[in-house]
Amino acid sequence: MAETTDPVIFLTDEQCWERLRSQELGRLVTRVGDVLDIFPVNYVVDGQSLLFRTAQGSKLFELTVHDEVLFEVDDHTDADAWSVIVRGAAHALETSEEVERADGLGLRPWIPTLKYTYVRVEAASVSGRAFHRSPEPDRYGIQDY
Template sequence: MGQYWGMDNSQGPVLSLTVAQCWSRLHDQKVGRLITHVGDVIDVFPVNYVVDRDRLVFRTAEGSKLLELTINDEVIFEVDDHTDTDAWSVIVRGSARRLETDDEVQHADSLGLEPWIPTLKHNYVSIAPHEVTGRAFRRAEEPPRDGVQPY
């Protein structure tokens, strides 16, 4: 992650990432968290994924995840990582939809996305982002709790 930082100490411990920096991090990872919202229920599902051009694609079996996406397709997808010195988080807000046409499924098959656990997952889902944001953090010891704190 140090190669991503690219900032000097004068910018403080938190840095807003550009959209390009966010996509770079999304490309480098394989697992994220899908957040769905149906009625009063908010669910979080860890999924492995791939970036396909300007979208995220994952596979899923029939079940609550797929059902929730058909009820409300607006989702949040979160990916993060850290080392001893740096951390970052990227949030994708977008619309999810099941890929249904033969061409879409054949293209998704070519992406090399395989389930991490031995279950059958016949459904591909694509997330079209509306907004991609992220932040990077410099990790260090907590400042002293007493005394004057900079704002």
């Protein structure tokens, strides 16, 4: 009988944060009432939280109405892939000390727009999975039992 390995690996919290630190682009999911929105944002990891910059607009407005968010980051190669989800609360930095510290983390907008507001996503939990990519098994052939 052929030995099979599970193509899905659940990541530890430490492995999730390692992967989050390795990337710069994620997706922020917000919710206001029954409406979900998703926004691509570039970010930086700061301890056990994420920081991004934004301008006035729907993203910032939605976070003031309902601060619970999801943040997803993923990556892939021909051989492997992974995805990490951060669940938490988002809030704009308010004090000059917070903003000054955030300025030192090197987070810059990817597009030439003015983004004065830093937002911190405080992680309540992180979860992630890694995947070994390979061809799909034969769906119609003889199966091992």
